[in-house]
Amino acid sequence: MADIKTQSSAILHRARAxxxxxxxxxxCTGGMISAAITDIAGSSAIFxxxxxxxxxxxxxxxxxxxxxxxxxYGAVSEQTAQEMARGALAHSDATLAVATTGIAGPGGSDxxxxxxxxxxxxxxxxxxxxxxxxxxxxxxxxxxxxTLHALGLILEYLDKHDTPKT
Numbered sequence: 001m002a003d004i005k006t007q008s009s010a011i012l013h014r015a016r017a018x019x020x021x022x023x024x025x026x027x028c029t030g031g032m033i034s035a036a037i038t039d040i041a042g043s044s045a046i047f048x049x050x051x052x053x054x055x056x057x058x059x060x061x062x063x064x065x066x067x068x069x070x071x072x073y074g075a076v077s078e079q080t081a082q083e084m085a086r087g088a089l090a091h092s093d094a095t096l097a098v099a100t101t102g103i104a105g106p107g108g109s110d111x112x113x114x115x116x117x118x119x120x121x122x123x124x125x126x127x128x129x130x131x132x133x134x135x136x137x138x139x140x141x142x143x144x145x146x147t148l149h150a151l152g153l154i155l156e157y158l159d160k161h162d163t164p165k166t
């Protein structure tokens with residue numbers, strides 16, 4: 001598995017080649033995905049903006065996550081991640097958005113354990129989501145693993161899609 005800098009450099013190269021513009025909607029990663037992408041010189045050509053929406057209020061206000069979604073599924077759910085990714089697209093000039101929401105730790109519950117992170121990737125016509133159980137690796141390691149996984153989702157999408165759908 002590649003490291004964060006390698007993944008981010010590959011994203012820059014592929015997004016530039018395909019014309020994709022990226023936005024992020026982050027909760028448990030707290031801006032780490034945005035930072036990873038913008039750590040690469042030239043990223044302004046492919047990165048529009050990042051939303052760090054740690055609280056439910058921020059998710060609703062900045063990304064349009066519905067209160068009903070949060071009440072029914074909770075903040076740590078694929079449904080919330082999907083709405084976060086869609087909201088990032090709607091509130092940016094991006095053609096591709098990735099979202100993360102999870103329990104980095106310490107803590108968690110039997111229902112939502114430490115290390116659970118929900119991801120979503122959205123374009124104008126597609127939203128995919130998944131949940132990864134990183135387990136109780138510790139806060140720093142869960143956030144690092146989630147950042148790396150999110151970058152991998154972006155890269156996988158870019159590898160399969162030559163041009164953005166408008």
